[in-house]
Amino acid sequence: MTVSAGVGGQPRGPWASTWLRMRRDRATVVAMVTLGVVLGLSLFGGAIATRILGHNGAQPFPYAVSGSDLRPTGPLTRVYDTDQTNLDDYGNLLPPPRGTKTTLFPLGADGVLGRDELIRLLDGGRTSLEVAIGAVIVSLLIAIPVGLVAGYYGGTTDAVVSRLTETIMAFPLLLFLVFATAKLNPSLGGIAYSWVVPRGVVTDALLIGAFTSFYPTRLIRAQIMTLRHAEFVDAEHMIGARDRRILGRHLLPHLVPALLVWSSFAVATNILLEVSLSFIGAGVQASTPTWGSLLSNAWGTFYSPRSHDPTVWQTLFPTVAILITVLALNQVSEGVRRAIEPWSQR
Amino acid sequence: MRYVAYAARRTLAALFTLCTLILITFVVYWSLPSTPAQFVYPQAQELTRYQLAHANDLLGLDKPKPEQYVDYLWQLAHGNVGRYWAGSILVNNTHLQQQPIGPTLFRSFRATLAIILGGALLVVLLAIPLGALAGTRIGSPADRVISIGTLVGVCTHPMVLGLILATTFGYGHLNLLPSGGYCPLLRGASDSCGGVHDWLLHLVLPWSTFALLFLALYTRMIRASVAETLPEDYVRTARSKGAGELRVVSRHVLPTASLRVLTMVGMEIGTAIGVCIYIEAAFGIPGLGSLAVRAMGGATSDIDLPYTLAIVTMITLVVIIGNLIVDLLYAVLDPRATLDSPRRVNKGMVGGVM
Numbered sequence: 273m274t275v276s277a278g279v280g281g282q283p284r285g286p287w288a289s290t291w292l293r294m295r296r297d298r299a300t301v302v303a304m305v306t307l308g309v310v311l312g313l314s315l316f317g318g319a320i321a322t323r324i325l326g327h328n329g330a331q332p333f334p335y336a337v338s339g340s341d342l343r344p345t346g347p348l349t350r351v352y353d354t355d356q357t358n359l360d361d362y363g364n365l366l367p368p369p370r371g372t373k374t375t376l377f378p379l380g381a382d383g384v385l386g387r388d389e390l391i392r393l394l395d396g397g398r399t400s401l402e403v404a405i406g407a408v409i410v411s412l413l414i415a416i417p418v419g420l421v422a423g424y425y426g427g428t429t430d431a432v433v434s435r436l437t438e439t440i441m442a443f444p445l446l447l448f449l450v451f452a453t454a455k456l457n458p459s460l461g462g463i464a465y466s467w468v469v470p471r472g473v474v475t476d477a478l479l480i481g482a483f484t485s486f487y488p489t490r491l492i493r494a495q496i497m498t499l500r501h502a503e504f505v506d507a508e509h510m511i512g513a514r515d516r517r518i519l520g521r522h523l524l525p526h527l528v529p530a531l532l533v534w535s536s537f538a539v540a541t542n543i544l545l546e547v548s549l550s551f552i553g554a555g556v557q558a559s560t561p562t563w564g565s566l567l568s569n570a571w572g573t574f575y576s577p578r579s580h581d582p583t584v585w586q587t588l589f590p591t592v593a594i595l596i597t598v599l600a601l602n603q604v605s606e607g608v609r610r611a612i613e614p615w616s617q618r
Numbered sequence: 619m620r621y622v623a624y625a626a627r628r629t630l631a632a633l634f635t636l637c638t639l640i641l642i643t644f645v646v647y648w649s650l651p652s653t654p655a656q657f658v659y660p661q662a663q664e665l666t667r668y669q670l671a672h673a674n675d676l677l678g679l680d681k682p683k684p685e686q687y688v689d690y691l692w693q694l695a696h697g698n699v700g701r702y703w704a705g706s707i708l709v710n711n712t713h714l715q716q717q718p719i720g721p722t723l724f725r726s727f728r729a730t731l732a733i734i735l736g737g738a739l740l741v742v743l744l745a746i747p748l749g750a751l752a753g754t755r756i757g758s759p760a761d762r763v764i765s766i767g768t769l770v771g772v773c774t775h776p777m778v779l780g781l782i783l784a785t786t787f788g789y790g791h792l793n794l795l796p797s798g799g800y801c802p803l804l805r806g807a808s809d810s811c812g813g814v815h816d817w818l819l820h821l822v823l824p825w826s827t828f829a830l831l832f833l834a835l836y837t838r839m840i841r842a843s844v845a846e847t848l849p850e851d852y853v854r855t856a857r858s859k860g861a862g863e864l865r866v867v868s869r870h871v872l873p874t875a876s877l878r879v880l881t882m883v884g885m886e887i888g889t890a891i892g893v894c895i896y897i898e899a900a901f902g903i904p905g906l907g908s909l910a911v912r913a914m915g916g917a918t919s920d921i922d923l924p925y926t927l928a929i930v931t932m933i934t935l936v937v938i939i940g941n942l943i944v945d946l947l948y949a950v951l952d953p954r955a956t957l958d959s960p961r962r963v964n965k966g967m968v969g970g971v972m
Contacts, residue, residue, distance in 0.1 A: 439635050439642075442937045443930075444892030444910075451646075451914040540773070547775045551899070552915060571781050574899045574911055581785065591778055598773035599766075 293611040300607025303600040310597050314397030321391050327375055329391035329561060331355065336377055336386030339365030344381035344389075346585055350374040351386070380585045382561075383569045393589055396561035397597075402469065403476045403562070404542035408535050410481025411488060416527075418485075419492025420519050424500055433493065437486040446548060448483045450574075453554030472556035480545050488534055492527055499526055529612040533605050540601035543594060566590040625946060632938040636931065637691065643930050644687050652920045654679060657703040658714065676714050677703065694931065699723060700924035719928045722909070727932060729800050730905035733897060734890050736821055737828025738883065741836055744829060749840025749875070750867050756845050768837045771830035776893055780827040780900025787823060796820050798902035824897050831893055832886070839882060843875035877952055884944030888937050906932060 284292070294300055322328045335352040336345050345351060353375040358366040379389040422433040440448075453475075499505065508518045543563065549555035550564030553573035558565060567590050570582035655665050655673030662669060674680045678689070693700065701716035709715050748768065752761040771779065788797020801820050805812025847853060848871060856870045895907030910929045913922060 435638075439638055442635065442888050442941075443639065443933060444888055444895065444907075446892050446895050447910050447914055447933075450911055454915040544775050548777070548896070551775075551777050551896075552911075567775065567778055571778070574908075575915070587778065587782065591774055591782075594775065595770065595773045599769060602769065602773070 290608075290611045293614060294607055297607050297610065299603055300611075303603035303607065306596060306600040307604060310397065310593075310600070311401070313394055314401055317394035318391050318398065321378075321388075321394060325376055325378070325388065325391070327353070327388060327391075329388055329395050330559070331387065333375075333377075333381065333386040333388075334365070335368065336381035336388075337384060342384045343583055344383055344386060344586065345377060346583065347378060347380045347389075349377050349380060351377055351381075379589055380583075382566060383586065389566075389585065389589060392561035392566060393563075393593060396563050396566055396590070397593060399470055399473060399556060399560060399562040400543055400546050400564065401539075401597075402473050403480065403546045403556070404539045406473065406477030407480035407484065407542045407545075408538045410477055411485035411538070412531065412535070414482065414485040415488035415492055416524075419489040420496060420523070422489070423493040423496025424515070424519060424523070426497070426500075430493070433489065437490055441486050441490075445483055445545075449479060449545070449549060449554075450552055452479050452483070453549065453552060470556055470560040472560065476546060476549055476555055480542050480549070484538060484542070484545075488531065488538075491530055491534060495527055495530060496523060499523055529608075533609045533612070536601050536605040536608065540598040540605070543598060543601075547594065563590045563594050621946065621949065624949070625942070628942055628945065632942065635938060636934050639930055639934050640690065640694075640927060641687060643927055644683070644690075647921055647923050647926070648683060650921065654703065654920065654923070656920050657706050657922070658708055672711075676708075690927065699928045699931065702925055703922045704925070719925060723906075723928055723932055725802070726905045726909045727936075728802065729903055730891065730894050730898070730907060731936075732803070732817070732821060733824050733828060733894055733903070733905065734887075736825045737832070738890070740825050740829040741832045742879070744833055745836035745840055745879075746872065746875075748833070749837045750844055750872060752837065753841040753844025753871075754848065754863075754867060756841075761841075764837060765841070768834040772834040776827065776831050776896035777900050779830060780824070780897050783823050783827055784901055795822050797823070798900075800901075800903040800905070820903075824901050824903065827897050827900070828890075828893065832890075835886075836879060836882065839878055840872075840875045843878050844871050847871045847874045877948065880944055880948055880951065884941050884948075887940040887944075888933075891933055891936060906936075 294304075318329060327333070332355060333351050333353070334355065334357040336349075337343065338345070351374060352368045353373045354368050356368065358368050360366050377388055377390070379393065381387060382389045382392050418433060422430040504522065505518060508522060513522075546555065546562060547564035547567055550562060550568040551571075551574050553568070553575060555564055555568075556562050558569075567587065570586035653665065653670075654677055655670045656662075658673035658676055659665060659669055665673075671680070678686060681689070690700070699719050701718050703716070705717055707715040748764050752764040755761050784797040785791060787794045796819055799820060801811040801813070801816035802809055803812070803814065803817045844867070853866060853870055856866050861869070891907065894905060895911060897903070898905040898908040899911070906929070910933065913925045913929045
């Protein structure tokens with residue numbers, strides 16, 4: 273393969289050649305660019321859109337909702353820029369006083385309150401990604417030490433860990449989440465840090481992270497078990513390296529490729545799990561937009577689904593946002609795997 | 619004989635898992651604060667100490683904890699899944715009148731089983747031709763369309779997918795199919811609908827949702843397996859004997875893939891039940907999943923212990939028995955397989971279905 277020779281005859285390192293292989297994979301490049309755009313839009317899009325449109329995602333606009341059946345307006349409509357309602361004696365919505373300015377709703381309104389769907393979608397992306405990435409970090413923090421110890425030392429620790437993970441993985445994950453959110457939410461729900469980390473994000477990330485940590489634990493354990501008797505580990509023992517050094521300096525780097533693949537895959541799963549949490553009615557506070565809460569606002573929760581028939585737009589925009597992000601993450605995960613193990617089948 | 623010995627060993631291991639999960643449920647229950655006396659005296663605002671003690675006695679919670687656990691297992695061994703705490707009626711201040719959990723549990727189990735089995739059949743029926751088509755033409759436009767197209771189902775939330783299907787095809791828009799509810803296959807006295815026709819009609823959309831979710835995983839696996847098998851010698855031999863493309867793929871290539879599919883099915887039974895929770899919520903089917911959500915979540919903070927235990931037991935049993943059947947089938951289909959060697963298929967990672 274021509275990949276091995278770099279500039280000036282220096283052989284490329286494994287990371288550089290992996291990166292090169294990834295750059296040559298067109299689908300993966302497209303997916304990475306897409307992810308970059310999604311990330312950028314989620315981080316800054318809300319603020320920029322607020323500046324341009326002149327309203328933010330939390331302001332309710334009574335005139336963005338039809339008066340009779342409380343259905344939100346569709347995309348590209350201009351609505352009266354006021355939060356005062358002008359009702360007649362029967363409670364019907366009348367046009368506002370003359371001279372009231374209008375403001376643009378590019379993707380329509382989000383529900384009965386009439387908030388801007390576009391800005392909520394952009395802000396919601398940030399919250400959803402915070403939860404998804406946070407959960408991956410949490411589960412790696414649990415899985416790495418547990419998996420390393422179980423795989424390296426074996427014996428009783430390993431037996432306990434593997435039995436426990438097997439038992440728990442046999443059971444549907446969602447039920448744990450339902451149970452945990454119903455019983456634990458009050459004690460963890462209050463953690464927040466201004467608008468950067470809205471209320472409930474930490475709870476969601478901790479719960480999802482804790483209950484999804486079983487898969488990487490098994491992954492790490494299996495890899496360490498095969499590496500434990502490798503020659504370089506024996507050599508380490510021979511020169512008197514302690515277990516901590518072997519694990520941290522010599523075995524951990526071997527896990528990076530597998531964990532990288534798993535992480536991007538897990539972010540995708542976690543985005544969908546966050547939607548599930550919203551459907552359970554747990555999740556992030558209802559006033560904070562996430563992709564999940566946008567959908568559950570439209571469709572109701574598990575306990576009371578379909579409070580009303582939502583408009584097509586209310587479902588379409590969050591679903592497409594999730595679809596694009598999850599597809600891109602899957603493709604990146606696949607691309608990383610292919611670039612790391614070019615010998616595996618496509 | 620070796621199958622019998624293997625089945626016995628596996629059953630023992632499965633029973634151990636079941637006992638562990640029940641123990642975990644008990645431990646979690648004991649460690650969470652709750653006032654079960656509320657179930658016995660639902661009207662009482664403030665419970666007296668006598669009432670608390672009396673209720674604990676009636677519910678059997680004043681016994682030592684190991685005894686409660688062993689008692690439950692003993693009852694379970696006799697096929698008794700227990701009675702609800704909720705809705706208990708105190709009779710003469712001496713004993714409780716409680717509803718048995720069994721009938722509801724088994725009825726909802728049948729609904730869930732119908733969704734899973736029918737859905738799995740649909741997945742297999744769709745995934746085999748799609749996977750074979752993509753696998754024989756890797757990199758072609760057809761392959762790309764199939765690979766991306768099946769992924770779309772996985773990348774949408776199952777609940778949303780179900781709701782979209784329900785509102786689109788159900789009553790209200792296209793009026794093609796019932797948008798929710800469940801009709802049992804065998805109509806009972808209290809059922810409003812039933813019979814094969816109603817049953818099928820009500821399950822078409824849940825099955826489609828199930829299939830859309832799992833299609834990507836299985837299509838990918840069959841595709842990979844077909845692509846790996848095509849260069850094998852025996853495939854070339856079959857070709858050189860003059861077998862047509864269709865015969866080569868269906869008789870010589872696909873049987874290899876079937877083993878992988880089987881292993882995968884065994885690994886995914888828990889996931890399938892998890893997915894059923896969404897499907898049941900979206901279509902309003904009273905199945906095991908919706909029963910479980912009501913038992914574990916719900917608005918009340920008090921946990922109905924027997925109800926929760928019954929759900930945990932039922933789901934675990936489904937997973938365990940399903941796994942057992944798959945493993946035995948595998949041993950029968952692949953005589954080379956040593957029964958105890960672990961079979962790990964590389965679960966072609968697709969982020970989405972959980």
